[in-house]
Amino acid sequence: MTLPxxxxxxxxxxxxxxxxxxxxxxxxxxxxxxxxxxxxxxxGTLDFVDGASxxxxxxxxxxxxxxxxxxxxxxxxxxxxxxxxxxxxxxxETMTTTFFYAYHKEDGSSPTLAxxxxxxxxxxxxxxxxxADGTGTDADNCLSGYLHLxxxxxxxxxxxxxxxxxxxxxxxxxxxxxxxxSAGYFNTxxxxxxxxxxxxxxxxxxxxxxxxxxx
Numbered sequence: 001m002t003l004p005x006x007x008x009x010x011x012x013x014x015x016x017x018x019x020x021x022x023x024x025x026x027x028x029x030x031x032x033x034x035x036x037x038x039x040x041x042x043x044g045t046l047d048f049v050d051g052a053s054x055x056x057x058x059x060x061x062x063x064x065x066x067x068x069x070x071x072x073x074x075x076x077x078x079x080x081x082x083x084x085x086x087x088x089x090x091x092x093e094t095m096t097t098t099f100f101y102a103y104h105k106e107d108g109s110s111p112t113l114a115x116x117x118x119x120x121x122x123x124x125x126x127x128x129x130x131x132a133d134g135t136g137t138d139a140d141n142c143l144s145g146y147l148h149l150x151x152x153x154x155x156x157x158x159x160x161x162x163x164x165x166x167x168x169x170x171x172x173x174x175x176x177x178x179x180x181x182s183a184g185y186f187n188t189x190x191x192x193x194x195x196x197x198x199x200x201x202x203x204x205x206x207x208x209x210x211x212x213x214x215x
Contacts, residue, residue, distance in 0.1 A: 031215040032065065040204035042074065048211055050086075050193035057193050059153035061213035066149070066195070068165070068209055070142040075202035076134040078119070079143055079165065080127035083152075083186055084194035091196045092125040097184025101132040103169075105176040123187065127198065131165040132178040135199070142207065143167030145180075148214075152192040159186040 036055045038046045048066075050057035057064060071079060082091035099119035104111045119129040135143045145165035152159050162183040169176055186192055197209060 033061070033213040033215060035064075035211045035213055037208055037210045039208040040071070040206055042203045042205055044203055045196050045198040046204060046209050047194065047196045048209075055211065056213065057152060057195065057211070058191075061215070062151045063214035064149045064152065065212045065214060066147045066197075066209055067212070068143060068145050068147075068197075069207055070144060071135070071199075071207035071209075072142045072205045073135050073137060073199040073202055074205045075199070076137050076169070077200035077202060078129045078134055079131040079167070079197070079199055080129050081147065081195060081197045082127040083159070083192045083196070085188055085190040086193045088190075088194070091127065091194070093192070094123055094125055094187045095121050095128055095184055096123055096187055097121045097128050097182060099129060099132075099180070099182045101178050101180040103132065103176050103178040105174060107174075110176070119182075121184070127196075127200075128182065128184065129200070130163045130180065130182045131167045132180045133169050135167045136169045136175065138168075138170075138175075141168045141175075149192070149195065155189055155191060157189065159188065159192050161185065 036048065040046055048055050048057055083093050084091055085093060097120050100115040102113045121128060130147065131143050135141055143165050145163065147161060147163035150160045151157065165180040167178050169178060
């Protein structure tokens with residue numbers, strides 16, 4: 001995946017930074033337009049709300065991508081997200097999802113590839129887990145990755161997403177690496193214009209999330 005750290009930088013009519021990348025954007029195949037960066041500092045949640053603080057999450061783009069950079073929790077827990085339909089509250093939209101992961105310990109043991117039924121949802125309204133087995137709280141533990149959200153402003157179709165997260169768990173020789181995949185949809189034909197991210201417990205101590213529109 002190529003992020004807009006090189007290439008031609010321009011300013012569009014919304015005042016957002018645009019980048020023509022050398023390569024293709026995974027699942028997007030086009031230009032990425034930077035919209036908003038939120039930086040955590042002992043934050044309970046990081047929320048992107050259309051129309052607030054220069055956030056764009058509407059029909060301007062048919063695909064949006066969130067990137068996660070070195071998200072560090074205050075307590076060992078999974079990373080999650082949810083959405084709100086326009087005018088909604090509570091981040092409790094109905095979702096149907098899948099989740100699988102691969103992991104491998106630093107000592108070379110326990111290589112595993114598995115579907116995790118405890119981290120999916122079937123017409124449920126909780127925050128969807130997108131990382132595995134709790135990101136550790138050691139000073140060097142964190143998670144990074146991305147999430148694509150497709151056509152959230154549609155008033156005809158459900159709203160699909162897919163994500164990939166790399167996270168570390170544990171400490172010492174038991175530390176292991178998780179490569180996590182989740183996909184699914186918000187089962188609503190109403191537009192989604194708010195997305196919230198958080199850890200399952202505690203705060204987001206550090207890290208940032210960037211939102212891009214995909215042309």
